[in-house]
Amino acid sequence: LSGAMTSLTLRVGDLAGEWDRVGLIPLELLRELGAEGRLCAEVPEQYGGWGLSSLHSGAYTAHVGGLCSSLRSVMTSQGMAAWTVQRLGTAEQAADLLPRLTGGALAAVGFSEPGAGSDLAAMTTTVRRDGDTVVVDGHKKWVTAAHYADLLVVVGRQEDGAVAVVVPTGTPGVRIERIADPLGCRAAGHADVHLDGVRLPADSVLGGHGLPTALLVTTALAYGRMSVAWGCVGILRACLAAATAHATVREQFGRPLAEHQLVAGHIADLYTAEQVATRVCEHASRCWDEGSPDQVVATVLAKHVSATQAARGAATAVQVLASAGSRDGHTVARAYRDAKLMEIIEGSSELCRLMLAQHALSAPG
Ligand code: FAD
Incomplete structure (x- = not known):
């Protein structure tokens, strides 16, 4: 782990201030770090992760947080996406998605909405079943790393409860609108996400069914x-x-x-x-x-x-x-x-x- 920390220190160098000023981390660096499994280091080795314990992952996260909170924020989003897949997804979904998340694909997680900040029970994003597809409609706010993301884990409502659905950002109906000039973590790629009639295969819903x-x-x-x-x-x-x-x-x-x-x-x-x-x-x-x-x-x-x-x-x-x-x-x-x-x-x-x-x-x- 100390080797990984040293190598990250060298790669970030004194660039964090510059990334903050321009509001961007170079995408190729994020992809490189992602492909080395560094952005979600607790993912088990069988899926290409490092399989770190929470304690070791914490030490690594603190190291990144000391270098650049924007990079740490991107890492938090990637790790949260992977964790959600691990906890809620089926074995097939884990086998499909986790190697992508340790292989260079970038991810973000959307809960917050214009009317649902602290009160997430007020979420109105819908995930409607339609044959062997689902249709997602809603508006997510302040999604960290959405500007960089290939995949979004979006939380919404289905007939039988709340669900997390995996939405590739290139799907028709997805619009990502960058938040200009955030107070801090300025290079973390915060964005609002608009989802208008986004049609996806039904197996995009993690676990396939709703939860409280x-x-x-x-x-x-x-x-x-x-x-x-x-x-x-x-x-x-x-x-x-x-x-x-x-x-x-x-x-x-x-x-x-x-x-x-x-x-x-x-x-x-x-x-x-x-x-x-x-x-x-x-x-x-x-x-x-x-x-x-x-x-x-x-x-x-x-x-x-x-x-x-x-x-x-x-x-x-x-x-x-x-x-x-x-x-x-x-x-x-x-x-x-x-x-x-x-x-x-x-x-x-x-x-x-x-x-x-x-x-x-x-x-x-
Ligand atoms: P509100 O809910 O309107 O709250 C305003 C104030 O009232 C706060 O101080 C709050 O603590 C207080 N308050 C509210 N309800 C109560 C209560 N019952 N009792 C006491 N006090 C209360 N969301 C995502 O989904 N994904 C992300 O990746 C993400 N990244 C973010 C990154 C940044 C930098 C920021 C600023 C936000 C991000 N968010 C993200 C949104 C974030 O989760 C919300 O901003 C947060 O949940 C608070 O919601 P709100 O801003 O609407 O504030």
Whole structure:
């Protein structure tokens, strides 16, 4: 794994700031990384993946998150698509789709709609059976990586419940509309997806039948939450490194910033944030790897703690660097914008708090 991390560091180099400025990661690089199985590293080896445990995948995701949150976001989408196929698809669907996802095809996952953000039960996208085909109609919003995607995993309603359907982006009736100038993760390829009478073979529906909406959504989002949580650990590590380096070298009032106690306090806060986020993510990943019943709540906790710590930590890092970090393209400026979005996606901080409260209130004793 450390070899893979080193090789990725070399390939990303110092390009993340430039990708952020132009709002794009080179498509050929994404395809290369995808074809090496790097974008969904938990997929089992039999399907061309690396078969990483959640803990190892987390370490890798944090590494990517420290280099470039846009790339990590693309990775999260690809991994979530693969996870959804693994969890909901038939053996035939897994054998067809997973080797494509580890072979260079890029994927995105669409839940959100204009009237269904936090409240996914309000989704109105329909997946209607018509003989041996299904017809998809709806509008998905803010789909990360949709701009790059070959395949979309779209969640909608069928007669018998919620379904996830695999939609090749080249199918007639699919229109992808790039979101201009997002606050952060600017190169992650966010787009709105319009689906108008999109006709597909009936076996495009993962598992072939409907599920309760909450069950389907929780299953698919669980992977995304772990991935975002570890990505936030990466953001915190990058911020800590930038802040300590700067505070050691930059002098004011005749001594390094780090020797001013209020600045040292900021460094301590950043270190604490990085450690806390790392420990909750490790705990959640261990729950995944052991199949613990605590997995669901540990995942929500990891996502919530890491995202809030990253948003606060990135703001602290900008404070330490001050004017030196106050420009687009600088690691901490990028982290500040990227981290804020982590409090919104895969279950906003408010929704996470509600879930954690529900857990605490229902826990015996
Ligand atoms: P709303 O649901 O309108 O919420 C607005 C505010 O009210 C939030 O603070 C929310 O927490 C709060 N709120 C809402 N309901 C409650 C409640 N019951 N109690 C307390 N507070 C509440 N979607 C996808 O499907 N696929 C993607 O790949 C994807 N990627 C994204 C990437 C980015 C960068 C962003 C910004 C969004 C992305 N989304 C994606 C959409 C994302 O999932 C939604 O933005 C998110 O679920 C929140 O929905 P909303 O923006 O409509 O906010």
